[in-house]
Amino acid sequence: MDLDQLLQYQWNAMLPEFIILGVAVLLSVLDLFWKKQKPSVIGWLGFIGIIAATISLITLFPKENVSILYDTFVLDHFAKVFKLLLLIATAIVFLFAIGYRSEDSAFPYSEFYYLFLTALLGAMMMSSSADLITLFVGLELLSISSYILVGLRKKNVRSNEAAMKYVINGGIASAITLFGLSYVYGLSGSTKLGEIAYQFSLSQTEEVQYLLGISFLLVFIGLSFKIATVPFHMWVPDVYEGAPIPVTSFLSVVSKSAGFIILIRMILSIFGQASLNNENSVLEGFQTFLIILTMLTMIVGNAVALKQQNVKRMLAYSSIAHAGFILASFVSFSPYFYLDAIWFYLIAYTFMNVGAFAVIYYVKEKTGSEHISSFAGLYHDSPVLAISMTIFLLSLAGIPGTAGFIAKFNIFLSTLSINPPLWILAITMIVTTIVSYVYYFGVLVQIYFRQTENVKKTTIHYTTYIVIGLCIIGTILLGVFPNIALDFL
């Protein structure tokens, strides 16, 4: 490959990635050589980088599909919309991170900021790759960055425990995925998704079909770690609780979105065409199995959340439950609402969940605790935050008028619009949603009905208020005028 050939590639399709990469490098260099550094400057630089990447991505929207570097990088519609989702979510989380102050005086703020960027880069690569190698590298880039992010509070025991659990679980999950992918490579002789899909769509002997089934199970189960669904959900509560709160929100929205992105990219293209028993594709053959996992995820997430007294842990279980809802849309394989439903759910979830975490951060700063009772009397000393939290929780519970409702309704439609309708999933969703009312409204009861003596005022960084404001706008706007987002797809 000579230089001319290299220059012929449409590199501008990768502009958003280059910007993020450049800013991440710049920040790490600054961190190294700038002696009397101000963390906030580094933070804002990172934020500007994300915004610039978002703008450059938007300019790429009218572009035709691009595929460069032998399909390791493709920019199709899927990549564009999901990258936009990732960028918006990270921008909000990043703003939250800028306002975050750790109780640990040696907290490495600069690393904190640029590790978000590298993680984001990994996620963006995943949404834009059609090759197993780059998909996996993107996944690992995201994972490794997040392992460090979780353990950044070095002196905090919980943070260390969380990081440890995260690394070990994540390592196991990656290994399982990779093991499954090795079968895929062995059976098809290629790492290109398009090539693999073609190979598998040809008729296969029974032995191969058997191996395909195994590899599907391994890949899916390994990836369920990232999206935090059964059977790889046990890490979620501990890691969410131990991580610094912006990292928690990053894991729950960006990392989860990335998980779904890779799930859709890989599983749909590899196993969507591959036939299992000469009639069904692998995906259809395993649909029952996936449905059971989805139901378990919804049930486990919502049922265990009932007993949580720590609000962060509660939201961790709720995050498992929400992953279950999104997975319900994934396993329905409905032709009409498929990507829309998942995309919309993720963006809605971003707004409501990050918003809720931002309010939890305020309460933590005020009372020093994340126990549910520390929300008592919030309405009296900070009505605005109380109302914000109400909106976020109602949205998480799926009450109409909020983004959460439209998101859930979309998923209902995708489970019911197919033939025959997946009643069992829809009914599980309804029942678990009603169960979830108990714990979401439990927080509201504390906020409005309980009194507290602790009326100490706390100030938090203004960016946190901006985050809450943005999240409210997002939650309400998408709830009342969902077409702003839906038309976009």
Added chain:
Amino acid sequence: MESASILLSAIVFSPLLVLLFLLFVPKKEFGTIRLLGFLGTLPAFILSSWLLWQYHQGLDLSTIAESRNWIRFGLFPDEENRPFTVNYELGLNGFSLLMIWLASFLSTVASVASLQIKERVKGYFIWFFLLEIGMLGVFAAENLILFFLFFEVTLVSLFFLIGKWGGFEKEKAAYQYLLYNGFGSGVLLLVIAFLFAKTGTVQISELTTFLQRDDIPFTNNDKLWLMIALLISFGIKIPIFPFHTWMLKVHVQAPPAIVILHSGILLKIGAYGLLQFGLGFFPNEFERISFLLLILGLVNLLYGAFLAFIQDEFKLVLAYSSVSHMGIVLLGLGALNEAGLQGAIFQVISHGLISALLFYIVNIIQSRHETTKLQKLGGLASYMPKTAGLLLVAGLASLGLPSMSGFISELTAFIGVFKEYLIIGLIGTIGLILTAAYILRAVLSINFGSPKFDKNEEDMKWVEFTPALVIVFFILLIGVYPNFLSNPLKIVLLTLLKGIGG
């Protein structure tokens, strides 16, 4: 189809205007807040009364229907280029017009009754207005999504009203309310989502015509299940035995001013939904379960009446009496003929007025005595003659004294039942006798006997007395001039009966 009338939006969202004002009033200005609370309910009441009047004069309701583009999902698979659409659609028929009028009227009444709310008045009225918007919206909604949206608004706002301003066990009551009704609306959402997924529309009239066609993608079995799901979701709201425990708690624990709305309007949403959607969408399936409805109605009627007879808490007497009276609605629906349906709707509205009046009086009694236990009250007539007189009137209306609305409703409903099933009608009349017994037992023991309280208790002031008189006026009006209700209902009944081939 876009249409420009904004009258219905104005009615539904009129409380919002005052609500915004309210946000800027300081918390301590109780007087101003209460005044605003009262004024905020007036526009809807005035407009809907005017509308009702116009309708009596022959106004065509389709001219005030509203439709705006709202949400479009992906393309509907069966037909070319038609997206799944949810428009913002408001519209009325005779039944919903009456309900919206009743809702706005009782809101005004309840806002006066809310004078008894002594703490956190501002927060109270904010939720109160949201509740009112929800109630008005439910009846004005012309599509299922919008209906569901407003339905959930009432759910959330009532949760807070009960949980914050209620009695001793308020939080438990609020939770029970939330979970039961959350379940009900969950089932409803399932039905809505399924219909939407299969037909691509949620507009009520479109769905009604669509579901009558033969080439629809549903089997009769599907339809039966949908009908049963609707029966469960609205049955919880009505409430049908055995789903009634939550409403007993709400009746006792919620502030009486809110129970006026709860018992007067919110419970009626169940009957409204069963009629508009259950009977409207699935007339044949409705016919198949009509006998079940009759049995359920009978159970409600007798069970409620028996238990009302042995309660020593006046609110519980009224709560069970609501269960019992809703049984008559079910009986009327189950009879499935013109008289039965008309009686059911009459009963919905009449009971709305009567139970509102009763709880209005409960509110007065409770504010003076801090209790509504039958044993602790007595001799009211001797020191609070106005209240006692009203209570007697309300009691008589409730037991169905001729010339009052209760009588004409029960009469028509039972005519319907007798036409179809003689035995069930006969058993049902036992319930009516019991009604007289438990109402008189409760009312007489409160009004007469030796006074158990200091005679200095203040009787109703004129501010409090006037709304009650207006309710009494309407109860009598319906009693002596039933055309007030039956005229607006003519077309609705005709359409419904056409559905069942009657």
